[in-house]
Amino acid sequence: MDRMIFVNLPVADLDVATRFYTDLGFRLDERFTDEHAASVVVSDTICVMLLVPAFFAQFTPSPVGDPRRSTQVVNCLSAASCEEVDALVRRAVAAGGAEYRPTQEEGGMYGRSFTDVDGHAWEVMAMEVTPTS
Template identity: 50%
Template sequence: MTSTAYQQMIFVNLPVTDLDAAKKFFTELGYSINPQFSDENAASVVISDTIVAMLLTKSFYSTFTKKEIADATTTSEVLICLSAESREKVDELVEKAGASGGTISDKVQDHGFMYGRAFDDLDGHTWEVVWMDPAAIQG
């Protein structure tokens, strides 16, 4: 159980091939870059008050791990899922990703109470966007 006074955050660290292109991609999706935690090696993409995607050049990313960096275009290392406030917002974000150079998955999950789509960013990281009917969550 988490305390209501403390909002735990998540920082998703992702290796990227071209930091400037990755920053442009995410700002075109409507997210901002926090310059306080960004430099020539990293960009801090603010998804929400509690979610930050840290885009790291591969050389900088490799300083945090001894493991081989996965090629997300051929290997799935993580599925990142974001919530959306409506079906329309799911479609809007996914379509923005496609228009900004991302690859839209042709798989749509529509279960009535839950609707989701996905896209791969420029480096192949998969982002799912899901809306769930609040009434279904409560019930």
């Protein structure tokens, strides 16, 4: 069985956040989208759940912080090539996000980072994976 991951993010403005992620080329799953949440399909096994703060608060006993003031989590997506990394970061910036860290290049890895419109950090990484023996 392939496991799925659901990244749950509190967002200040659901419409703005939804538009940001669909501008990146991800699709919306209308079955799990309403005035409290939007389900953004990144791949067959990854969904980003954008949640208004009051709804997000129902899932955690901890206070909901501002991702612009402290890093809560850094999500990383794989990419097939350096060009795909660059293209996704360009789309993120064009959609209202911002570059987050300098480009990382080391030992067969190429990565860049961006924040979404709410300040959530994302990395995009292309890696040369060598089979282990």
